[in-house]
Amino acid sequence: MNNSIDILVVSTKTITNNLIKPGEKEVYLTFDDGPSQNTSKVLKILKDIDINATFFVNGHPGYEDVYKxxxxxxxxxxxxxxxxxxKTEYSSILSYNQDVDKLNSYLEGIGIPKPxxxxxxxxxxNTISNNYxxxxxxxxxxxxxxxxxxQYIDWNVCSGDSDKTTESKDVIIDNVMRGVKGMKFIVILLHDSKPKTTTAEALPIIIKNLKEQGYVFKTLSINSPVIHFK
Ligand SMILES: [Zn+2]
Known part of the structure; x- marks a missing residue:
């Protein structure tokens, strides 16, 4: 008997999946735009609770130790x-590729393998790319x-921490907890930049709540189930 499923549809998004175990609830925390002054705080929270996350990073010279x-x-x-x-990266395929390659070279220069x-x-x-x-x-x-x-990865739960420069901690927690309702596979969009202090403050509570609901925390890989908007 095959207990695995290979396509799982959650709301309007399709998750192409290799194997999600029946009954398992998975959560993937993703932090975009870092590293920043908040990253060390986020890393400490993750370490203390012994879980991991996925960081979609940009180039921020000076944070070499944090990437590591x-x-x-x-x-x-x-x-x-x-x-x-x-404006730069979405002006052409060439520009986009150059920006991706620039980050890879930068990461390689500090000893981090190509993502x-x-x-x-x-x-x-995004509709912004259309404009450029x-x-x-x-x-x-x-x-x-x-x-x-x-593998490109979008998200199916938005923390809303980019709705304002610094959103309130309680709003971020509420957005996530409302967003995950009834979902077995969740990729949460969070941000890691200077003003996102409240994201780090909300994190321990979000993690605690999700753990209580039985979610297992995982990191994304090339073989993970994926969320694609398109
Ligand atoms: Zn971003």
Missing amino acids: QIISQGNVIGNHTYSHDY TLMRFPGGSN GGKDIMNQLIKEAIRKGY
């Missing part, structure tokens, strides 16, 4: 482009990313 600490603690780094500058995961700045359904590279650019970038061996 992310990896040495067993977390995963994904490519979120070097600049996160929509196999990618998250498009703004997500794969035309309406088909995202489709082309997705094809190109896959051709180059990346």
Whole structure:
């Protein structure tokens, strides 16, 4: 008997999956745009609770030790482009690839292997890319990313920590807990940048609540179930 499922549809998003164990509830915490002044705090929280997360990083010279600490603690780094500058990177496929490669070279320079995961700045359904590279650019970038061996990852639960420069801790917790309701496989979008102090403050409570609900914390890999907007 085959106990595995290979396609799981959650709301409007399709998760292509190798194996999700029946009954298992999985959560993938993802932190975008770091490292930043908040990363060490986030890493300490994760370490103290003995779980790991996935960090979709940009290029932030000066934080070399933090990138290394992310990896040495067993977390995963994904490519979120070097600049996160929509205008530059979404102007053409070439510009986007250059920005991705720039981050890879930077990471390689500090001893971090080339990521196999990618998250498009703004997500794969963003309309910003249309403004700079035309309406088909995202489709082309997705094809190109896959051709180059990346898995791109979106999210199905939004913490809302980017709705304001610094959202209130309670709103972030509430957004996540409302977002996960009834979901067995969740990829949560959180941010790791200077003003996101409340994300770090909300994190222990979010983790505690999810643990109580029976979620297992995992890191993304090339073989993980994936969330794709498109
Ligand atoms: Zn981002």
